[in-house]
Amino acid sequence: MKWRKVLAGLASVVTAALVVQTVTAGPALADKDGSSTSLSLQSGTAFAGALDRDVMTVGVSAGNPTGSFGVVGGGKSLCFGFISGVATCTMTARALATGTYTLRANYDGNEDTFPSTSGPVTLTVLLQPSTTSMQISDPFGSTVSGDPRLVFGQEQGYSFNAVAQGTVEGTPGGSMTITDTTSSGTSTLCSGMLNSLGELASCSLGASTLPVGTNEITATYFSDGVYAGSATSRTVTVVPVQSTTTTLTLSSPSVPFASEQTEVLTARVTNAGGGTPTGTVTISTGSTPICGFTLSGGTGHCSPSASLLRPGSYPLTATYNGDVTDTPSSDTSQTLVVAKEPTTTVLTESADVIAFGSEDAELFTVEVVPAVSGTPTGNVTVKNGRVAVCTIVLAAGNGCFLKPTQLKVGDYQITATYNGDSTFAASTSPAQPLTVVEALKRKNADR
Known part of the structure; x- marks a missing residue:
């Protein structure tokens, strides 16, 4: 027992010596200075994903x-x-999730200075705001401006392209959904994860994807924990293909040949939905187009070209050729009559007094003048009242003579009647007086 107590005493002495050596190995604690540490933030609010902008x-x-x-x-x-x-120092961009944090700065001290810790500083980390935009493209890849009108069953090829962007910095990740909201509810058109550019892959429509009516297309970006969610909407109106009615009216049921340009053919097109059809109208007779026009306000008019149609009766067809929302239609209720071109006949006598028996000295000449243009053909009958006295063939270019003793002594009213041809209408000249006297009187008159 006495030996054990001796050993224990020796151990206590050795330990005390070691403690003294450790303490005295460096500067005395009493030689160190105290320190005070402060911490300040550039802003008490920072955005997730952009913490490296907040200077401490x-x-x-x-x-x-x-x-x-x-x-x-x-x-x-x-x-x-x-x-x-x-x-100063800054955090890494995604060091903290959203929330409110208490920060402290710790100074580690040095051989002359004691460590110290700052007081608490509050930092609130918010989701970084984002914006979502959406573009509509047509089947040819061109951007559609405004709110488009699509035809039910013909939407294929149109597409929506949406992208999310951070308003501070960086590119959002996460997911996005494009939905269609109508009076019947909301349905999802497509959804998926954003690519490295913050875009949702093209969302294409198929035929009859959207119902008839007003469709509110919304692209919704969902927060990824760094960027706040955001959304944008476009309105797409889908209309049905509508039946149409075409009505043709004429300014006159008849027009003279060579004056067809004065005839006004008017067509009005209406649809069942009360909208205004667009597109073109063609007016034809049989397989021959007469004229055509582009609708303005659902109506339009045109006139045939001069001399396009020979004189006759022509059943007309006004054909509306349709547009993307309106079906074609036609009207066959009208008939246009092209009348022969009017003429004027002028009679000239070589003399207004002739002797009986010498009537063959009387020469009648005529001129047939068309109302518009052209050269009448055919013949002219020179008449005494209703009785024909001679005939002139226009193509021959000369007149005609009476026969001797053809007319008795007396006074006569002579007219010339153009008998018309396939193009030019008949006409009769004003009456010209002609007197047949006895031969003796004629000689005395010559004296």
């Missing part, structure tokens, strides 16, 4: 304020560095 300033007040420091919060080391009085 650490200041150490001490005799020899050098050494390392670090900023902690949320159970994490947020940034660190070396200090000589004042220093």
Whole structure:
């Protein structure tokens, strides 16, 4: 027992010696200066994904304020560095999730200065705002401006392209959905994850994807924990293909040949839905087009070209050729009569007094003048009242003579009647007086 007590005493002496050596190996604690550490933030609010923009300033007040420091919060080391009085540091972009955190700066001290810790500083991390935009493209890849009108059953090839963007920095990730909202409810057109550019792959429509009526197309970006969600909408109106009625009217049921341009053919097209059809109308007779026009306000008019149709009766067809929302239709209720071109016949006598028996000296000439243009053909009958006295063939270019003793002594009213041809209408000249006297009287008159 006595031996054990001796050994225990020796151990106590050795331990005491070691403690003294450890303490005296460095500067005496009484020789170190105290320190005070401060922490300030550029802003008490920061955005997730952009924390590297928030500058934290650490200041150490001490005799020899050098050494390392670090900023902690949320159970994490947020940034660190070396200090000589004042220093700054920034967090990494995604160091903290959204929320409110208490931050402190820890100064590690140095051989001359004791460590110290700043007071608490509050930092609120918010979701970074985002914006969502959407573009509509037609089947040819061109951007559709405004709110488009599509035809039910013909939507295929149209597509929606949506993209989400951060308003501070960076490109959002996560998912996006494009939906269609109508009076009947909401349905999903497509959804998926955003690519590296923040885009949702093209969302294409098929035939009859959208119902008839007003469709509110909405692209919704869902938050990925860094960027706040956002949405945008476009309105697409889908209309049914509608039946139409075409009505043709004529300014006159008849028009003279060579004056067809004065005839006005008017067509009006209406549809069952009360809209205004667009497109073109063609007016024809049989397989021959007469004229055509483009609708304006659902109506339009045109006139045939001069001399397009020979004189006769022509059943007309006005054909509306349709557009993307309106079906073709036609009207066959009208008939246009092209009358022969009017003429004027002028009679000239070589003399207005002739002797009986010498009537063959009387020469009648005529001129047939068309109302518009052209050259009448056929023949002209010279008449005494209703009795024909001679005939002139226009193509021969000469007149005609009476026969001797053809007319008795007396006074006569002579007219010339153009008998018309396939193009030119008949006409009769004003009456010309002609007197047949006895031969003797004629000689006395000549004296």
